[in-house]
Amino acid sequence: MLEIRDLHVKFHTREREAVAGISLTIRDGEILGLVGESGSGKTVTAMSIAGLLPRKQCRLSGEILLGGKDLLHADRSELRKIHGNEIGVVFQEPMSSMDPLMKVGLQVGETLRIHTDNSPEERKKLVLAALDDVELPDPEAIYNKYPHELSGGMQQRAMIAAAIASRPKLLLLDEPTTALDVTVQAQILELLKKLNRTHGISMMFISHNLNVVRKLCKRVAIMQRGELVETGDTEKIFTDPQHPYTQRLISAIPTRTRKEPV
Amino acid sequence: MKYAAKRILLLLITMILVSFLAFLAFEIVAGDPAQTMLGTEATPERLEAVRQELGLDRPFIVRYFSWLTGFFSGNLGVSYNYKQPVWQLIAPKVENTLWVCFISFILICIISIPLGIWSYNWTNKIWDFFRTAFNQLCMAVPPFFTGILLSWVFGIVLKFFMPGRFPDLHKDFAGALRHMFFAAVCLSIPRIAMTIRMMRSTVIGEMEKAYVRTAISRGNDRKGVLVGHVLKNSLVPVVTFLGQTMAEIIGGSIVVEQVFGIPGLGRFLVASISNRDYPVVQAIVVILAFWVVIAGTVADLVNQAIDPRLRLGGSK
Ligand SMILES: Nc1ncnc2c1ncn2[C@@H]1O[C@H](COP(=O)(O)OP(=O)(O)OP(=O)(O)O)[C@@H](O)[C@H]1O
Ligand SMILES: [Mg+2]
Secondary structure: OEEEEEEEEEEOOOOOOOEEEEEEEEOOOOEEEEEEOOOOOHHHHHHHHHOOOOHHHEEEEEEEEEOOEEOOOOOHHHHHHHEOOOEEEEOOOHHHHOOOOOOHHHHHOHHHHHHOOOOHHHHHHHHHHHHHHOOOOOHHHHHOOOHHHOOHHHHHHHHHHHHHOOOOOEEEEEOOOOOOOHHHHHHHHHHHHHHHHHHOOEEEEEEOOHHHHHHHOOEEEEEEOOEEEEEEEHHHHHHOOOOHHHHHHHHOOOHHHHHOOO | OHHHHHHHHHHHHHHHHHHHHHHHHHHHHHOOHHHHHHOOOOOHHHHHHHHHHHOOOOOHHHHHHHHHHHHHOOOOOEOOOOOOEHHHHHHHHHHHHHHHHHHHHHHHHHHHHHHHHHHHHOOOHHHHHHHHHHHHHHHHOOHHHHHHHHHHHHHHHOOOOOOOOOOOOOOOHHHHHHHHHHHHHHHHHHHHHHHHHHHHHHHHHHHOOHHHHHHHHOOOOHHHHHHHHHHHHHHHHHHHHHHHHHHHHHHHHHHHHHHHOOOOHHHHHHHHHHOOOHHHHHHHHHHHHHHHHHHHHHHHHHHHHHOHHHHOOOOO
């Protein structure tokens, strides 16, 4: 469904390329994991897919194909039609990613307001359904709350609701659980699995934690210093890592958790 | 609504405190009003009689409260100089000054908020240069100078109003308004320049924030981001600034009213100070102080309406 061909991203202020020739596909309905240490270029890769890189500050080359369209060379107005409508993004820090002065319900309904011509009543109904979808208790109350009135986990659920409200084909999740504590993290992972199953949304799940990815993704891509070092079936990579970097990542996981996939 | 009630209670306490201090200060500075009224030649019996008549024989605190209740019921005492009720003397001046300040405040708001946002778009080098230069110029030129300039251009040459001959507000409202409009323009120019600059830098700061990226990722265009998200987030510091502006333009109005010949509070205050007309000075000082604390309160309430996080502030 999405194909990245030989993507290069270089920031003018940096010597080295942030992304140095990545080729990757995300298949229909799958959750692909993208794993790598801090600074390896995961966010930059996701932002190039989402068209959110500051174009003036970097040089891009390659192709990113979504249903035949090249996102990398699309102009602003084409990109705006894709933003939120075909690709949804969930960021790492839910608190700072939300507009602090806008009610949660309005933020969740924003993609619907922009991309559909639903009436406000229809929109509200869809928003409440989306809030329910992400298993937030009492959607009607959440609708009228401000972000600071929610806990971190609830905020991230609301961000996911906002990203899926207009049913995009692809969801990019940039370390959506890193800022959350472990139990909340597990709940969010379950939620993502459910959304993937019920709505068939394809996802790219970014994490620096290989173990988290193992719970969620059938396929994983390992990234190091802007390059992909290994791509394939998660279990296979776990049991038989080919690249020394992958081997190191796996051996960094405590053994007890390594043995029992959840 | 609880936060608003709390803020207003605080306002009332501040007003009482401020008026008390003013009353106390005049008690110390002004000395014995009976003496002032009668002069040095007065007999002790006569002085005593006047003191009783003015109620000066009562304890300080009683006199303060009767003055304070008088303030709110429009009974501010009698001017030494004009032998007329103070309120009757200053009411028309208060009215003129409030109009000038009100018009200039409206000008500041409706011009600088949209321009502040809009000027965010002027980021190329040439625009930057002209914008900054023009901005500096507007801030640097004092209102009395623009006042003289505008009186000449719009008063003497174009005859939109008669400089120095201010029509009565109640007899010729349109004429008075025209006259005051130009005074308000002079008063607002430096403040507009400052507010635009402040708004612009706030917008630039907000555009860096993560929620802007989220807004773009949902398909907002530039206008949607600026008007739909960044505007509201930029408003809090600007409203605080406008609250201070509100307090400061009443000070600035003294000069401008002088230039345009508008009989306002400022002019009257200066005259009353040199005449040692203490009841008048006291009343004006308290009105000005109330104005300042009310402006601050209004700014706070507006900010609380904008930003729900500020509503928690007081209770925690
Ligand atoms: N706007 C930018 N300007 C210059 N360099 C940037 C910019 N954004 C990212 N980089 C650089 O690109 C490289 C890759 O960064 P990226 O954010 O993609 O890493 P990451 O894998 O997401 O790391 P993390 O796990 O910390 O989020 C880093 O060296 C980073 O410093
Ligand atoms: Mg990152």
